[in-house]
Amino acid sequence: MTSTRISVDPVTRIEGHLRIDCDIRDGKVVNAWSSGQMWRGIETILTGRDPRDAWLYTQRICGVCTTVHAIASVRAVEDALNLEIPLNAQLIRNLIIAAHGIHDHVVHFYHLSALDWVDLVSALQADPKATATLAQGLSDWPNNNARQFAAVQERVKRLVESGQLGIFAHGYWGHPAMKLPPEANLMAVAHYLEALDYQRKSNQITAILGAKTPHIQNLAVGGVANAINPDDQATLNLERLAAIRTLMDALGAFVRQVYLPDVIAIAALYADWLPYGAGVTNYLSVPDFPRDTKGTDFAMPGGYIPAGDLARFQPVKQFGDPFFEQNVKESIKHSWYQGDFPRSPYQGETLPDYTDFQEDGAYSWVKSPTFLDEPAQVGPLANVLAMVAAGHQGTIGYLNDALARIEAIAGTQVPMSALHSSLGRHLARCIRTQVLYDNLVENYDALVANIARGDYTSFNPPVFPKGEQMGFGFHEAPRGVLSHWILIENGKIKNYQAVVPSTWNAGPRNQNDALGPYEAALLGNPILDEERPLEVLRTVHSFDPCLACAVHLHDNKRRDSVRVRAL
Numbered sequence: 001m002t003s004t005r006i007s008v009d010p011v012t013r014i015e016g017h018l019r020i021d022c023d024i025r026d027g028k029v030v031n032a033w034s035s036g037q038m039w040r041g042i043e044t045i046l047t048g049r050d051p052r053d054a055w056l057y058t059q060r061i062c063g064v065c066t067t068v069h070a071i072a073s074v075r076a077v078e079d080a081l082n083l084e085i086p087l088n089a090q091l092i093r094n095l096i097i098a099a100h101g102i103h104d105h106v107v108h109f110y111h112l113s114a115l116d117w118v119d120l121v122s123a124l125q126a127d128p129k130a131t132a133t134l135a136q137g138l139s140d141w142p143n144n145n146a147r148q149f150a151a152v153q154e155r156v157k158r159l160v161e162s163g164q165l166g167i168f169a170h171g172y173w174g175h176p177a178m179k180l181p182p183e184a185n186l187m188a189v190a191h192y193l194e195a196l197d198y199q200r201k202s203n204q205i206t207a208i209l210g211a212k213t214p215h216i217q218n219l220a221v222g223g224v225a226n227a228i229n230p231d232d233q234a235t236l237n238l239e240r241l242a243a244i245r246t247l248m249d250a251l252g253a254f255v256r257q258v259y260l261p262d263v264i265a266i267a268a269l270y271a272d273w274l275p276y277g278a279g280v281t282n283y284l285s286v287p288d289f290p291r292d293t294k295g296t297d298f299a300m301p302g303g304y305i306p307a308g309d310l311a312r313f314q315p316v317k318q319f320g321d322p323f324f325e326q327n328v329k330e331s332i333k334h335s336w337y338q339g340d341f342p343r344s345p346y347q348g349e350t351l352p353d354y355t356d357f358q359e360d361g362a363y364s365w366v367k368s369p370t371f372l373d374e375p376a377q378v379g380p381l382a383n384v385l386a387m388v389a390a391g392h393q394g395t396i397g398y399l400n401d402a403l404a405r406i407e408a409i410a411g412t413q414v415p416m417s418a419l420h421s422s423l424g425r426h427l428a429r430c431i432r433t434q435v436l437y438d439n440l441v442e443n444y445d446a447l448v449a450n451i452a453r454g455d456y457t458s459f460n461p462p463v464f465p466k467g468e469q470m471g472f473g474f475h476e477a478p479r480g481v482l483s484h485w486i487l488i489e490n491g492k493i494k495n496y497q498a499v500v501p502s503t504w505n506a507g508p509r510n511q512n513d514a515l516g517p518y519e520a521a522l523l524g525n526p527i528l529d530e531e532r533p534l535e536v537l538r539t540v541h542s543f544d545p546c547l548a549c550a551v552h553l554h555d556n557k558r559r560d561s562v563r564v565r566a567l
């Protein structure tokens with residue numbers, strides 16, 4: 001039987017422009033291509049500039065995860081200069097990383113991907129009292145009551161009756177793969193709306209510490225610019241610390257009582273989807289939340305797991321770790337760039353060479369990163385598996401508890417191996433959110449204690465020796481491993497490369513024609529209706545794509561794309 005080709009272009013509810021092509025035979029995906037369709041960027045712009053300014057430029061790579069590029073950038077320059085940063089600076093950066101990560105994960109689940117599983121229109125059929133019974137069986141969240149659910153249902157009804165569904169207009173409502181009972185749909189829609197408040201609270205923490213967000217302003221190569229001496233006009237004073245504490249407590253309750261139970265319920269009610277979406281099972285993550293000034297001791301472990309085998313976990317141990325540095329390469333064989341090589345990012349080039357979509361040739365602006373010459377999946381699932389392999393007690397506890405609760409609802413066995421799936425990525429992401437919250441609290445307490453001890457240092461000025469230095473910085477960003485690589489010559493940037501989470505996952509076939517993680521994860525997915533490929537979205541969205549990050553070059557002919565006249 002011949003196959004049918006479908007093309008989803010653009011994939012929506014993501015950041016940036018992604019095209020996914022699939023061949024479908026007998027109701028299943030048999031081949032897939034992931035193509036980054038957007039051309040923009042930063043790396044080349046950085047050449048010749050002051051390394052102390054790079055973090056401000058790299059934040060512009062993305063409109064979603066600005067913060068993570070700032071962090072990876074200062075870490076890269078600090079690694080090149082062998083610069084230690086003060087403990088207060090580590091702790092303040094860690095608070096920002098945690099708040100940013102929680103924000104990102106909450107937005108991803110509710111606002112970017114829940115509607116792949118939740119049927120908004122079906123929520124109209126729900127009985128609000130039965131919805132309250134269902135929700136109270138999952139969690140003691142105070143808003144899980146019939147009055148609240150009836151009010152949400154009324155809002156949805158008015159929206160549907162108006163005929164103006166706005167951002168909900170083109171959802172796949174009534175799709176045969178939508179399986180939740182109306183009550184579960186209504187509960188999820190109510191939490192979708194509540195989540196809008198909690199993602200804001202998380203961002204408020206980032207804004208208090210970073211002076212603004214998106215695009216935090218408080219970093220410096222060598223530390224942070226927050227003033228913390230209470231005797232000298234501290235900007236991070238007791239009042240602000242107390243505000244952070246209040247926001248943190250509210251967030252913690254939402255994650256524990258709403259986000260986690262919702263993902264558990266959806267995973268259980270869609271247990272028939274657990275076999276789908278594994279794809280590339282080499283997993284790469286990096287440790288984060290440094291607890292010392294050098295970056296040798298981390299609260300969250302990371303490392304490499306080949307072929308899903310946790311027994312073969314190899315940790316990445318510290319900033320500057322040669323195991324990471326020597327094994328990351330980027331291939332451009334199937335990407336729209338000049339040349340055909342896998343290279344270390346230190347020697348990387350970003351010279352565009354567009355050819356149109358060629359399924360056996362070049363078909364994407366995204367490069368194909370490899371670790372130990374193989375594709376690797378990055379993201380919360382990779383991070384959670386690494387933390388389990390490394391014996392991280394918090395992660396193991398949350399995971400075992402979640403799996404047991406899924407089993408109890410689904411009435412079937414759900415082994416650890418079920419995590420290698422599209423739903424597994426959602427579950428891992430919310431477990432990681434719990435761990436991020438624990439780190440938020442831990443770093444907050446450590447910062448307050450350190451300031452109380454009278455340590456007000458937050459910055460070590462960098463010194464640029466003559467000659468060349470090279471270094472890289474990594475960060476376990478919400479979508480996975482982010483690394484920035486820098487070559488400095490006489491105090492100026494000679495080369496700068498960013499290898500980004502969505503580059504790892506959205507990458508096309510690599511040097512050996514091995515499929516990238518999105519592509520491989522789509523194979524075998526059922527497609528019930530080729531006209532409405534909801535299942536493709538389920539799997540692709542589970543990675544949380546960000547194509548702005550994944551492709552980040554610039555037009556080196558400097559043509560005008562748009563002219564803006566300020567009046």
Ligand code: NFE
Pocket residue numbers: 015061062063064065068069477478479480482500501502503545546547548549550
């Ligand atoms: Ni643009 Fe990002 C994160 C980075 S990427 S969202 O997390 O880096 O894929």
Ligand code: MG
Pocket residue numbers: 043497498499500552
């Ligand atoms: Mg790059």
